[in-house]
Amino acid sequence: MVTNVVIKQNSFERILVIKLRHFGDVLLITPLLTTLQQHAPNAKIDVLLYSGTEKILSKDKTIHHFWTIDRQLKRAGIKAQILGEWALFQSLKKQNYSLLLNLSDQWRSAFYARFLKPKFSIGFHYAKRDNALWFSCYDHLVPVSNHVKQHTVINNLSILDPLKLSKISTQVSMSYGSDDIFYVEKILHEKLLSDYIVIHPFARWHFKTWSAAYFSQLINYLTAQREKIVITGGPEKTERDYVLNVIEYCNQKDEIVNLVGLVSFSQLAVLIDRAQVFIGVDSVAMHMAAALKTPSVVLFGPSNIKQWHPWNAPYTLLWAGDHRELPSPEEVDTSTSDRYLDAIPLEKVIDAVDFWRAQHKVK
Structure with missing residues (x-):
């Protein structure tokens, strides 16, 4: 795992943020998205979410594209699930992400971080994922030891620590048209x-x-x-x-x-x-x-x-x-x-x- 690398703003061409949780969790990533946009105004910022949860961010103009994982594929059988996952992976692979931020603890999200081969990838160092396989999926892992003592907004923003950004937005935004x-x-x-x-x-x-x-x-x-x-x-x-x-x-x-x-x-x-x-x-x-x-x-x-x-x-x-x-x-x-x-x-x-x-x- 690479450490202590300052990622330059000009490398922020395509960004993928992964948050596989519920509606409230997804809304609370908006300060992170705003911060990324402020530091890389020309970057295209995509998000990968569970299907349905994208509705909470439907009017958020910082987001270039929503990618979603259909959890109902599990009920359609193993073949349908594999085909669905493979199609999503191939679509994501074509984006050539320069930065991937994984806010989730699922192995699925870690494998995206590993096999999409972004220029840089950052995840969290969860206690239950304290093993070589999880480490191998990222260039950077950010500690979570303070997460139980801090608001989720601050916890989400902490994944940006390796980027050494000069200004952080902490305002949650709920957009409408x-x-x-x-x-x-x-x-x-x-x-x-x-x-x-x-x-x-x-x-x-x-x-x-x-x-x-x-x-x-x-x-x-x-x-x-x-x-x-x-x-x-x-x-x-x-x-x-x-x-x-x-x-x-x-x-x-x-x-x-x-x-x-x-x-x-x-x-x-x-x-x-x-x-x-x-x-x-x-x-x-x-x-x-x-x-x-x-x-x-x-x-x-x-x-x-x-x-x-x-x-x-x-x-x-x-x-x-x-x-x-x-x-x-x-x-x-x-x-x-x-x-x-x-x-x-x-x-x-x-x-x-x-x-x-x-x-x-x-x-």
Whole structure:
């Protein structure tokens, strides 16, 4: 492994950034992309992601091309999987990347770093990949010993350390376009909404989600204060059913606009950007609100707060660990049905929301 090599900016002709994770993880690579563009404005920056997650960056103008890995190929049989992987590899090989940055720990991403033969490649030195094969895939490996103590934005940016760049951007960006603005303004006009609160209540895992009954009570309090509520979420049936359960026990249903499954990420960004307050849990929508600087009230369970709290934004974070014992982030059973967030008292959430409502009214 080559060490202590300063990579010159004029070698940044084609760049590939690999991030094989979920939506929120992908959004948090935008400071890295911005930094690369600032130092190499003429470079073409591609990203390799899991299929579907590119939607969160669909309006990001720093990205030249999205390459995606279809995880569903596994279900199509070994032949289809091999053919799909080979086709993707051949397409990537033709790009002749001068710089490859792998932010992921999968062997698949390491093999791309090795066999695409970029001019320079950088990865992370994960403890579980402390072996000669992982080392052989890169020119540089960056230590991750501080990652559990730092925000994910900083962790992502640390992969640039070998480049010795003079200026680093730490701002997460959530982009949207004029078509998104038009679509959202049409909804706001139809629903007679000018001032509203966005609630994005769902997360894919129970351990990250407050029970529906608590959100119903919170909404009842807010609608009694004459607030308009917009509820957002993804199109999956479990998410739709959860939100319908929330709405079922709300007293003033006419004050609630249910947009679950009806807006794209970039359209959701417009909604959040124009909201007076965002309320949610540890999810991609929370990171979007932070990127857009919308004041937020977020509920956290046993996630690593240092790594995943709203980044560089106005927010109040309510942690279930202040009210009950929680497992450490490394020991969480993601299949558990335990809703750790239920330990957070409704009154605490109301107080936090009222604080930001008051700040909004002052403006």
